[in-house]
Amino acid sequence: MTISARRRSGSVLAVLLFGILLCGGTCVLAKTNLWAQDKSEALLEKHTLVIGKITQNPKKLFRYLKPMVNYAAEHMKDLGITDTEVLMAKDNQRMVSYLKQGKVDWVTETPFSAIILQEKAGAEILLKKWKKGVPDYHTIFFARKDSGINSLSDLKGKTIALEDPGSTSAYSVPASILINEGLELVRLASPREKPLADKVGYVFAEQEITISTYVHKGFVSAGAFNNQDWNKDDHLPKAFRKNMIIFHKSRPFPRAIELVRKGLDPGIKQRLKEILLNAHNDPKAKKALRAYQKTEKFEELSEKDRDSLDEVRGILKSVRSELE
Template sequence: MMKKFIMTLIVLVMLQTAYAEHATHNQLTLGFMPYLASQKLLKKYQPLADYLSKELHAEVVISVAKDYKSHLEQTGRDELDISFLGGSPYVVITEKYGPKPLLVRYEFNNIPHFRSVFFTRNNSKINSISDLKGKKVVFGSKKSTLSTQVPYFMLMQAGLTSDDLSLSHLNNHENVIISTLLGEYDAGASSEEVFKESESKGLRAIAYSPYLSTHVFVTSSKMDKKLQTKIKNALLKLNKEPQGLNVLKSIGPSLTGFVNVNDSDYNLLRGILEKVLPELEK
């Protein structure tokens, strides 16, 4: 029995070591949900992947899932080395698969929180959420934190439900912006980050959500802790590196860096999701 136990222990250690050596010396996957079109995500994040490749002495390859569900499953099953998550996917994954090692959260304009925004075209007569009654409104994926779940909470706070308007869903924030600009919908909702990039094209905000912790990087639970720390430190110091500003601006013009994150940072969002998810699942 003792010999069998020792052999099992050796095998487990070898497997863990093999994973760590693979991650350290060969290739790391940096995975994303398709909150924007794949080509746009690749363009935004390739400078970050190049920076991490240099810092970690391993090729960092970007992977964009075909949909939100696939990305959540890949992250939950530890099939991605590094994974980008919105706030809601992070909460859902930890509930279903258990805790994931947290790396950093995003900081825009020196604030590590984000908002959803309802918007319409400049020439629209819509000025508030209550004006959306009877209108055609578009959200993003039903699994998106900032383009569906938080906006739906805002509707609920205003005394509206999906029965009070014509609500549609598209597969990413960018399509929500474009379809609203083209007049296919009277109003839409997305993250403030994506909205700000297109605001000057003819959009204006009509309502903002409370500030929430959302964008976060996590790692596979199988990853060696030393490598986790190395990745985290590389991200935390990025805004102090010579090339750091260019890397950050590639991701978003108002991204100022990455900061430390704790699971408790998502408690406010958990409270919102408890109210919203049952309604969206009807």
């Protein structure tokens, strides 16, 4: 064979090898993606227990949820559960979709999100969670002591700072209270805007510390969040608190609710309920409970709790009709 022929042969071989590698790499990538998709679907069919949460901060919430779902799954091996996953949703609508598709088995949420998931996705309310060590919480309205605000009616022509549309205690509850008081709410783009004299303006501050800062600096006349926020220095610094007054409180609502998706295997649902109800008695659950938003325990909903959730439904209806 001539040198020229050898070169041609080598070139052809190189092209063939490159083609094989390219095809092989593509095939491997395709198989990998297909496998990942098939695995996800298979797991959803039921070897994986999936917990979900609505949040704008998935990295932070992952650390809260993963230990708890792992703990629960350890007690479900005889039911075929061999793995766990955490799936976050940025809003209620996305979580409704996940539940309808069967992508999430178990959700921990506020009462308001729980009712939305129940109404729109058929999710079943399972238990009440003692989040951060308490079974209930309520909304407080606060203002500076020198503001002259002593009642809800004093807010007419003024602006109140709320958290965001997804907040129970710092949006849905205070908004509904003001609406039921006969006050007309109007959303403002920033604290610099002023409402008309016969309306109450509201702005979204996004964080509790921003709400309290707006009030402290006089950017807005009042703020609203829950009673636990009032006592947290990183939400309301002591230097701010000493100059504030609470001028209105809501009724208490369950602190947090555990739900399961419609159609979840009855055996898994019942086992999950038993695991959660007994977790506070199990020393092995201590770390998981602490990670799970400092949960003290889980319990069955009382009649009072169910009455509170019925009120939540009414609140949601009024807020939707007036503000959305």
